[in-house]
Amino acid sequence: MSNLDRQAVPSLCGGRGFVAAEPVRELLSPRRVQLGESTEVRRLLPNLGRRMVGAWAFVDHYGPDDIADGPGMQVPPHPHIGLQTVSWLHEGEVLHRDSTGSLQTIRPRELGLMTSGRAISHSEESPRPHARYLHGAQLWVALPDSHRHVDPHFEHHADLPHVTAPGLTATVVLGTLDGATSPGTTYTPLVGADLTLARGAGARLPLDPDFEYAVLAMSGETHVDGVPVLPGSMLYLGCGRTELPLRAGSDASLMLLGGEPFAEEIIMWWNFVGRTQQEIEQARADWMTGTRFGRVEGYDGGRLPAPELPPVALKPRGRVR
16 A cells, blocks of 8 residues: 655654653554545554654555445555555455565455565455455565665465454454464564454453564454553553453454564655665656656556655654654
């Protein structure tokens, strides 16, 4: 998925100077962003006060949207460098196309994982015909310097491992949780899991104290370490936790995001994650001139033009504004 902001501003992220070394309870409110002509998303990362959670650098939550009488998601071909995109659905379908030739329909609780590496372009759209409702999350993972120029590729994993407890089912989307490991390729120590809780259920989820964590509420009412977290909001939890208390006030779904704090400082602008202004400028120029990023075949429409770069110099900074 793309960042479609026409007034794109740089997010200067990374480094460990602002990682909460102890458990915290920091509730993050979303910013509403229009994605194409028909989809509005709630952007949780980057946030005004918090830029990353481990290597997780971008989080959008959307829906549930009734798209029965509309086109649904329509995101034209656009470029990426230096990151992985994670497509995760609770309702609906998304048709993915990319410049490596991938063509895949992603369905609820299936992992669509695209590694941009040195350069890729892709599109995302609701199939025709499509389901009535669309509900999901789109997330980016920053690639470390040692792997950010890998060959671009796409993975689709329909069968993912689960961790269960009374009233709780956790689907491991990326990384490892309680001994269960996703087949998705990762380049830094991290975890992403989809948690489903039954009404009234209480659980204590095991965590890695060396990771920092956040929880994104997808649906329902859940108390996370005693804090009520409503759909479309995110609770940042810091580091130093060995377990996470959860209690559901209704049937509920959450996404647990965590990872080893990302040590490198990065620049995230539009759909690019880089290290220098020159790298970002070159990626934008290559996209606008039609070089390096390949072609997305089969999409019915034109490519997405890049916004103008800001007039100020881009420099990598820390994790919070």
